[in-house]
Amino acid sequence: MLELADLTVLRGACPVVDRVSASVREGEVIGLIGPNGAGKTTLMRGALGLLDHRGTSSLAGLDPLARARAAAWLPQAREIAWGLSVAELVALGRLPHGRDQAAAGEAAVEAALGRMGLETYRDRIATRLSGGEQARVLIARALAQESPLILADEPIAGLDPAAQIATMEVFEAHARAGGAVVTSLHDLGLAARHCTRLWVMDRGRMVADGPPGEVLSEALLAEVFHIRAHFKITPQGPVFQPLSTLDT
Numbered sequence: 661m662l663e664l665a666d667l668t669v670l671r672g673a674c675p676v677v678d679r680v681s682a683s684v685r686e687g688e689v690i691g692l693i694g695p696n697g698a699g700k701t702t703l704m705r706g707a708l709g710l711l712d713h714r715g716t717s718s719l720a721g722l723d724p725l726a727r728a729r730a731a732a733w734l735p736q737a738r739e740i741a742w743g744l745s746v747a748e749l750v751a752l753g754r755l756p757h758g759r760d761q762a763a764a765g766e767a768a769v770e771a772a773l774g775r776m777g778l779e780t781y782r783d784r785i786a787t788r789l790s791g792g793e794q795a796r797v798l799i800a801r802a803l804a805q806e807s808p809l810i811l812a813d814e815p816i817a818g819l820d821p822a823a824q825i826a827t828m829e830v831f832e833a834h835a836r837a838g839g840a841v842v843t844s845l846h847d848l849g850l851a852a853r854h855c856t857r858l859w860v861m862d863r864g865r866m867v868a869d870g871p872p873g874e875v876l877s878e879a880l881l882a883e884v885f886h887i888r889a890h891f892k893i894t895p896q897g898p899v900f901q902p903l904s905t906l907d908t
């Protein structure tokens with residue numbers, strides 16, 4: 661679904677994404693983690709071809725329409741500019757499909773509203789919703805796009821705990837249905853519980869790529885995140901609790 665080979669993005673002379681090679685397959689929920697400024701947003705924008713880059717991304721060469729049909733992009737900035745209703749805003753996710761799929765489009769919008777628990781919000785003006793409600797609407801718009809791959813930049817930031825879990829479960833369901841998700845997030849507990857694989861970025865490099873239980877080692881948490889944490893695989897699933905910072 662996505663192949664990156666030596667993807668590099670320069671800011672001035674500085675590579676903020678530095679020779680990253682990775683791939684995404686059907687059924688995966690990839691948690692893109694790393695400290696602030698590690699290059700997570702830049703990696704996703706580079707992968708989409710939204711930034712000048714070296715190396716290759718399988719998405720970057722597609723024309724905008726084909727790319728939008730292949731991958732939905734949920735940016736970190738959540739500005740909603742127009743006073744549209746929630747249903748109208750979610751329906752904007754259908755734009756890459758043109759007018760020939762009107763019936764399927766309505767079904768997709770309804771399904772997306774339902775998945776994000778927004779049925780009772782459909783007629784509300786989106787700009788008059790709370791920050792977390794707006795975030796859920798924008799996730800619904802990305803789902804309505806029905807692109808196999810979703811790239812989401814910190815989609816659960818600012819959501820309440822139930823909405824965070826529900827959103828990660830929506831991503832898992834999208835992957836189980838044959839899609840895939842790459843999502844950046846800072847909650848390593850949710851990353852460990854809901855992601856099939858973690859990509860760890862540090863200073864532009866991808867320093868680890870593997871299942872959460874392998875990646876979140878004491879050494880990596882110290883080296884990359886400068887924290888000590890409690891991490892255990894329990895019968896209820898992985899449990900992660902940051903405990904303290906370490907001297908750098």
Ligand SMILES: Nc1ncnc2c1ncn2[C@@H]1O[C@H](COP(=O)(O)OP(=O)(O)OP(=O)(O)O)[C@@H](O)[C@H]1O
Nearest residue numbers: 671672676694695696697698699700701702703861
């Ligand atoms: N437009 C820009 N011009 C110059 N440098 C930039 C620009 N955008 C980002 N950077 C730098 O590139 C690096 C990576 O930024 P990026 O936004 O990809 O980090 P991130 O891992 O997504 O961080 P965060 O967790 O804080 O969102 C940072 O050092 C940042 O300061």
